Amino acid sequence: MQGRSFCSALSGREFARLAVIVTSRSYGARQMIVQEGDQAEFLLNIVSGTVKLYRALPDGRVQIVGFLGEGDFFGVPATRCYAVSAEAVTSAQLCVFPRRSFDRLLNECPTLERRLFELAKTEVAASRDHMLLLGRKTARERVASFLVAMADKTQCARATSPCINLPMARTEIADYLGLTMETVSRTLTSLRNEGVVAVQSPGHVDVLRPDTLRHIANGEE
Amino acid sequence: MQGRSFCSALSGREFARLAVIVTSRSYGARQMIVQEGDQAEFLLNIVSGTVKLYRALPDGRVQIVGFLGEGDFFGVPATRCYAVSAEAVTSAQLCVFPRRSFDRLLNECPTLERRLFELAKTEVAASRDHMLLLGRKTARERVASFLVAMADKTQCARATSPCINLPMARTEIADYLGLTMETVSRTLTSLRNEGVVAVQSPGHVDVLRPDTLRHIANGEE
């Protein structure tokens, strides 16, 4: 999850200037947005919908490195090419900034650069969290961690029984958690049978025992 | 691996100013440097030796998120606390910058901030690489990837038969690759038996067939 509402770093004047160079694009579910190795000509900001970032191995194995939602931002590459592919999970609306214009703006607006730096630091921290998950957590702990993270992003997170929206498919959850679809499904079923969560529909999960879920996520059972 | 020689971003005058607030510290092998959750009072730059960054689960499982070497830099946290622990792998010499002074310098020197931003971007890209490794690669591919990465860092990488220096223990390689010590050892043995590498001593590996190793690392066999 890269940072939300980066535009808040801009003054009204800067924002107006930026608006001139911006175009908007719509993507249907599963539509490819950028591909690993493409020239990084654009920076993108998500207006609505969910987008996945992923890396792939030649034989088709996929690792999703993050899901982006409303307000998230991507395409600030270390090199001239994108290092990851991006694909729409749901239908999505994106703001497109030509890279050159954006770079110019960056030079004129140190606040913006600082804000992007903050986002990058948050991203590094999140990546390390995810490395711990991928390298050392069990399937059960991974799924619980995922649900906790998704609950934290949802509006009703503060409620006694948070409800979680899962716009992505089981396969995509699996590719994010380094598991198979079947293992994700089985794990969710067992969490349901234990009364930790309730699965209303594939895309809608209620957390019945948030503390238990959190404990499982942290490997504290 | 966070960025090398960040000091190159500094002008002579800025460097001189920085030098005033810098102190140097020595650490013995396995000595703790900072601990996850500690107040982030210092930024550190490695002068010599190897340092590991890691996150741990309450039951002792460890995921090493990176090894740092000469010139690498760490301690730019997104929050007030360190999100990872750091420990000396070999005996090491570090430069210590008090955070407040460093922040002040940062405000005065946009070049430095830009440089740190670049480092953070590189770090994000490296993290994503490692997520692919942890989430989707086999033990064999992980070990091969690790050897390739270590070879790329070594001086004699350009030689026809690159030699690799491994200052860290097998356990540490395992904690970096999301495996066990035993699996790392077995995998190295099988690569040796196939004539891909030669293991001179635990800390010294020669790559006999670099292309093969690279293919294995990328899952292209």
Next chain:
DNA sequence: CGCATCGTTGAGGTTGGTCAATCCCTGTGG
């Protein structure tokens, strides 16, 4: 209604983990 897609469940296999014995290397002391 029929089809397609996604999700769930089951049976069995494989990779990598666990536990334990042995090896190797280094350092120490007799």
Next chain:
DNA sequence: CCACAGGGATTGACCAACCTCAACGATGCG
């Protein structure tokens, strides 16, 4: 010089978590 101890590395036997393959169920759309 050798014996010994100790830590890391290697190897082996066994096991379990997760994957694979396959069947079945649910949901949504034309």
